[in-house]
Amino acid sequence: MEGDLGKFLRSRRARIRPEEAGLAAGGRRRVAGLRREEVALLAGVSVDYYIRLEQARVQNVSEAVLDAIARVLRMDVIERSHLNDLLRPARGEPAGGEVRPGMQLLLDMAAHVPAFILGRRMDVLAWNALGDRISGFAAMPPGERNMARQTFLNPQARTLFRDWPAVAAETIAYLRLYAGRHPGDPLLAALVADLSAAPEFRRLWEEHQVAEKTFGVKLMDHPELGPLDFGYETLSFPGEPELLAVMYTADPASETGRKLAELRPA
Structure with missing residues (x-):
């Protein structure tokens, strides 16, 4: 997206105090963090080059x-990878992205979770029975099956x-990481x-x-099931x-694990 490279670099400069970089803080500073000329000095490039x-x-x-x-x-x-994406943006539409029948079968076979x-763009494309029971994907209008929409607009x-x-x-x-990889995606802009x-x-x-989606926790207060304390893991598909x-x-021995066991079909 237009201007994202400069905004990203400025946001990284703003979080570093001069003394953390081995520089004297000096008097009053008009900007938070490092100045452009200080980054240029420490990186060994000219100020004009860094500004450009x-x-x-x-x-x-x-x-x-x-x-x-x-x-x-x-x-x-x-x-660092995001910086590279912003400087060398991908051209054209991202390839692939279709859920194969085998992927849906894999979800269905993972019936215990x-x-x-x-x-x-964090669109939800497929789910298993327990995933639907927890998140209600099937009841959502197709255009609303997006984790970012659900997080901020629901x-x-x-x-x-x-x-x-x-x-x-x-x-x-x-989502920021995706934007860096596919800055010309019109559906992302929308x-x-x-x-x-x-x-x-x-x-x-x-x-x-920016951050990859890897692993973490999801602490829920489900309207029907009450408190649910999940970990989550993210798996990628080669190709x-x-x-x-x-x-x-x-x-399985936790309260959340016992609730999941009760939801699974016999």
Whole structure:
């Protein structure tokens, strides 16, 4: 999306205090964190070059320069990859992304856990019986089967997720990562426009945090089942980078595990 490279780099600069980078804090500063000229100095590039880089006016940036800037701005592996995506955006529509019959069969065979498949833009493409029982995907209009829409535009999400702020932050960070990989996706632009109706989305979106969807916890207060404490794991499909299988887990001996056992067909 237009201007995202500069906004991302500015957000990374803002989180680092000069003294953390070995520089004197000096007097009053007009900007939070490091100045552009300080990043340039520490990365070993000219100030003019770094300014043009933030403005996306530099082509063929070397990996050595990107590594130096990432080091100065203390980027982790995901942020470094995101920087590369912003500088070298993919062309055309993302390939693949279709749920094969075998993938649905895999979900159905995982009958002991709630599971579903996420596609582009966090669209929910498939689910198993327990996944539907927990999240109600089948009852949603097809256009609403999207985790970001449910998180920010469904008022019930704030009571469903006891850790809603964490869920919201994780959702934004993964959507930002997707935006860096596919900046020209028109359906993403439409989704972001819709989500921007939520003030929390607008605030978090401008923070430019990025993260892969990997593993974590989901703490729910289900309207029918009561408190549910899940872990979750995310699995990828080789050859289908746009698809992720998300599986909720619970210790069979826990209260959540016992509730899941009661929901499974005999």
